[in-house]
Amino acid sequence: MVWIGFLSLFFCACEKKVKQVEYRLSDDKLTHLMYDIQVADAAITGVTGKNADTLRELMWTRLTTIYGLPENEIKSEIRKLEGDPEKMKTVFDSIKVWSDTIR
Numbered sequence: 001m002v003w004i005g006f007l008s009l010f011f012c013a014c015e016k017k018v019k020q021v022e023y024r025l026s027d028d029k030l031t032h033l034m035y036d037i038q039v040a041d042a043a044i045t046g047v048t049g050k051n052a053d054t055l056r057e058l059m060w061t062r063l064t065t066i067y068g069l070p071e072n073e074i075k076s077e078i079r080k081l082e083g084d085p086e087k088m089k090t091v092f093d094s095i096k097v098w099s100d101t102i103r
Contacts, residue, residue, distance in 0.1 A: 021080050021087070024069060030081060031094040033067055033074065038095075 040059040044052055060071050067074060081088050
């Protein structure tokens with residue numbers, strides 16, 4: 001009887017707790033957001049100084065308009081995604097498929 005209690009406790013303690021993360025954007029919108037950010041970062045990479053700051057500002061203005069969220073909430077979505085490897089893989093796999101279709 002003690003063994004049954006011990007085994008029950010052991011399996012409960014070892015059970016992987018899955019934390020459900022709530023996103024404000026759908027998988028499709030997260031895919032497009034991350035794609036847009038990758039393209040914008042690539043465009044800004046070679047630019048320096050005030051021009052880079054202006055482009056970055058324009059990028060965030062455009063992203064907030066497209067996705068209907070303020071900059072801090074978009075950054076929050078990105079942080080949640082960075083902490084969720086399975087969702088990140090799903091999103092980046094979708095980016096690959098989506099970008100391959102627009103070539």
